[in-house]
Amino acid sequence: MIFILTEKVSGELEMLQRHLLILKHVVENEPIGILKLAEETSIPSHKVRYSLRILEQEGLIKATAPGATTTHETGPFLKELDSMIEELSKRADELKKIKIAR
Numbered sequence: 768m769i770f771i772l773t774e775k776v777s778g779e780l781e782m783l784q785r786h787l788l789i790l791k792h793v794v795e796n797e798p799i800g801i802l803k804l805a806e807e808t809s810i811p812s813h814k815v816r817y818s819l820r821i822l823e824q825e826g827l828i829k830a831t832a833p834g835a836t837t838t839h840e841t842g843p844f845l846k847e848l849d850s851m852i853e854e855l856s857k858r859a860d861e862l863k864k865i866k867i868a869r
Contacts, residue, residue, distance in 0.1 A: 785810060789818040790827060794841065798834035
């Protein structure tokens with residue numbers, strides 16, 4: 768059974784994972800286009816396109832004629848990424864501590 772309480776968070780984490788995977792491939796292979804990203808990640812091109820749009824809105828990539836490239840914001844973001852993920856992990860651990868009698 769799927770519950771709305773957790774379904775939204777799960778979907779957001781899945782989307783974050785996809786965005787970060789796309790960003791990883793841009794960092795490692797820039798410039799890189801949508802079709803190549805879709806091929807390398809096995810993510811459908813419409814989802815790759817959406818992730819690229821979000822990453823561009825965040826200032827982490829920019830669209831160029833040969834494909835997506837990183838920006839001056841990418842490095843600082845990547846330096847903070849581990850601590851941001853650690854914070855999310857701590858929040859998940861806190862959820863585990865909530866014990867409700869059944």
